[in-house]
Amino acid sequence: MTTISQTAGRSLRPSPSSGFFATLANSLHALFDRLERRSAVKTLNELDDRALRDIGINRSQIEDAVYGQFKTELSRYL
Numbered sequence: 001m002t003t004i005s006q007t008a009g010r011s012l013r014p015s016p017s018s019g020f021f022a023t024l025a026n027s028l029h030a031l032f033d034r035l036e037r038r039s040a041v042k043t044l045n046e047l048d049d050r051a052l053r054d055i056g057i058n059r060s061q062i063e064d065a066v067y068g069q070f071k072t073e074l075s076r077y078l
Helices: 016-046 049-054 059-066
Strands: none
Touching: 016 059, 049 059
16 A cells, blocks of 8 residues: 655745744734733723722722733733
């Protein structure tokens, strides 16, 4: 019985453009992640102190909570 390899005729080295597109995709992902976090900070800053207290943070902890540096019970909900 004869088997035919699916990789026959294909180069094992990635093409130069694949590295470019991977870098571009990673950059776009980082940009959208940054914009989403900035939006979350802005939204939380618009809340009053009582609403912030209800979710377990105070105004000085907003950025730490959004960027994942807030290490308390709240961290499992963010």
